[in-house]
Amino acid sequence: QKEVEQNSGPLSVPEGAIASLNCTYSDRGSQSFFWYRQYSGKSPELIMSIYSNGDKEDGRFTAQLNKASQYVSLLIRDSQPSDSATYLCAVNEPRALTFGSGTRLQVQP
Amino acid sequence: DTGVSQDPRHKITKRGQNVTFRCDPISEHNRLYWYRQTLGQGPEFLTYFQNEAQLEKSRLLSDRFSAERPKGSFSTLEIQRTEQGDSAMYLCASIPLLSDTQYFGPGTRLTVL
Numbered sequence: 001q002k003e004v005e006q007n008s009g010p011l012s013v014p015e016g017a018i019a020s021l022n023c024t025y026s027d028r029g030s031q032s033f034f035w036y037r038q039y040s041g042k043s044p045e046l047i048m049s050i051y052s053n054g055d056k057e058d059g060r061f062t063a064q065l066n067k068a069s070q071y072v073s074l075l076i077r078d079s080q081p082s083d084s085a086t087y088l089c090a091v092n093e094p095r096a097l098t099f100g101s102g103t104r105l106q107v108q109p
Numbered sequence: 110d111t112g113v114s115q116d117p118r119h120k121i122t123k124r125g126q127n128v129t130f131r132c133d134p135i136s137e138h139n140r141l142y143w144y145r146q147t148l149g150q151g152p153e154f155l156t157y158f159q160n161e162a163q164l165e166k167s168r169l170l171s172d173r174f175s176a177e178r179p180k181g182s183f184s185t186l187e188i189q190r191t192e193q194g195d196s197a198m199y200l201c202a203s204i205p206l207l208s209d210t211q212y213f214g215p216g217t218r219l220t221v222l
Contacts, residue, residue: 004151032209043200043213044152045111088151092209095165096142099151 002027002093006100014108019076021103023089026070032092033065035074037085038102044088048074079107111135113214115201121220122191129187130217134203141184142211143176144200145169152200158184191221 003026013019021035032051036044050056050063050072062075072091076083086102112135122128134141140159144152155174157165160181170176173191178184188195198218202211 008149034210036213041218043198043216046210046212049210090151096154096157096167097144097152097211098154101149101151 002091002098004089004091004098004100006087006089006103008101009104010106011103012106012108013079015079015081017079017107019079019083019105019107021074021076021087021089021105023072023074023100024070025072025089025091025098027091027093028067028070030067030070030091030093032094033063033072034090034092034097035061035063035072036088036090036099037083038088039085047087076105079105081107081109083107111212111214113201113203113212115199115214115217117217118215119218119220121222123222124193125190127187127189128191128219129185130199130201130219131183131185132201132203132214133183134201134214135205135212136182138203138205138212139181140204141178142202142204143184143186144202146198146200146216147196155186188219191219193221195219196221 035047048063064073088102089100090097114133143155146152158178198216201214
């Protein structure tokens with residue numbers, strides 16, 4: 001069974017710090033990777049997608065992909081209390097997303 | 110707001126009753142997905158439509174579950190003879206042509222008493 005693994009947290013960081021969220025996946029053939037943010041009681045909201053090895057930056061967010069290690073990460077710079085949420089890693093397998101269980105991030109003011 | 114809408118947003122029902130949920134995707138999106146999410150877990154794939162054709166169903170989708178997308182526009186998900194284990198958030202997502210990015214609706218939260 002294809003799996004996506006995330007540390008459930010909570011990951012607690014002070015306001016203004018860098019938050020680092022990690023994800024590993026089991027299917028070496030996966031090609032598309034996504035990070036979603038989910039506030040309590042709400043639906044997932046797309047933050048970023050990444051398809052190639054290396055870094056992809058979008059504002060305060062940087063996604064990193066290493067297909068050889070089957071590892072995806074999300075860095076959030078200058079973390080804000082409004083970033084407190086659960087972050088879901090998802091892998092396209094290939095016609096449906098397989099999600100991790102999410103990492104809960106708490107940004108302390 | 111992604112433009113994907115779901116109705117109702119909340120549903121409370123008694124065990125054994127049937128329930129039906131509706132999803133309206135973004136109009137030009139030809140692919141539509143249903144997921145189920147329970148507390149503390151990520152969404153789990155249930156089924157997938159391309160236009161009106163149901164192309165894939167998860168093993169999670171028991172015989173009590175049925176989904177339709179009759180004209181390739183909105184979709185319905187019906188659960189018959191609900192069980193307490195069906196309590197979850199049911200999420201709909203749609204994808205535009207030539208993309209693999211899924212846009213989620215607000216979800217329908219089902220509580221089975």
